[in-house]
Amino acid sequence: MVVESARARTLSHVEPAEVPLQVALDALADPVRRSILRDLATHDEWTRACGTFDLPVKKATASHHFAVLRSAGLIEQRDEGARRLNRLRRPEFDKSFPGLLAATVDRED
Amino acid sequence: MVVESARARTLSHVEPAEVPLQVALDALADPVRRSILRDLATHDEWTRACGTFDLPVKKATASHHFAVLRSAGLIEQRDEGARRLNRLRRPEFDKSFPGLLAATVDRED
Numbered sequence: 001m002v003v004e005s006a007r008a009r010t011l012s013h014v015e016p017a018e019v020p021l022q023v024a025l026d027a028l029a030d031p032v033r034r035s036i037l038r039d040l041a042t043h044d045e046w047t048r049a050c051g052t053f054d055l056p057v058k059k060a061t062a063s064h065h066f067a068v069l070r071s072a073g074l075i076e077q078r079d080e081g082a083r084r085l086n087r088l089r090r091p092e093f094d095k096s097f098p099g100l101l102a103a104t105v106d107r108e109d
Numbered sequence: 110m111v112v113e114s115a116r117a118r119t120l121s122h123v124e125p126a127e128v129p130l131q132v133a134l135d136a137l138a139d140p141v142r143r144s145i146l147r148d149l150a151t152h153d154e155w156t157r158a159c160g161t162f163d164l165p166v167k168k169a170t171a172s173h174h175f176a177v178l179r180s181a182g183l184i185e186q187r188d189e190g191a192r193r194l195n196r197l198r199r200p201e202f203d204k205s206f207p208g209l210l211a212a213t214v215d216r217e218d
Contacts, residue, residue, distance in 0.1 A: 029134035
């Protein structure tokens, strides 16, 4: 029997192929969200937990940023014990938005 | 003697090299502004006057969108009689933001 926590059940994801360009651009047009994506782009998948990012915002705001990135098909998240792990959805996002991560995340602000 | 109109004097431009990524993304993250850029991308330079764009907004709002595009180094404007002509600053913007126009303007929303 699989027992899901309420927390895990609320984790909804959106496929990059279903994301409008406007939603992708809105997600990328924020410096905190770009810093999260750059962090993920330079670490192995599923090695970065939400709590370990060094962000200049409160926890609730950080949670909002992660949710926006998930809704834009930019990240995937899964809970592992008390930690919420992340991966950048690079290949699938690149397929739907060729060149967009390269032009925004693979460079400095 | 060169007599400039007040209108022409207020036309300030920003070089793409001076534009932060945040400003470029904010300018591109609007569907009306992307439609202006797509129009310019598919016409010869300096052939499109502001009044000739088919935009779903009032004139004052349209003027604001053109000003935002100018401030982000995306378009160049010049007055010719009563017309304000436009060009997409493609080569210089591409140099500062490689791939960004390709990923946002050279595709559908």
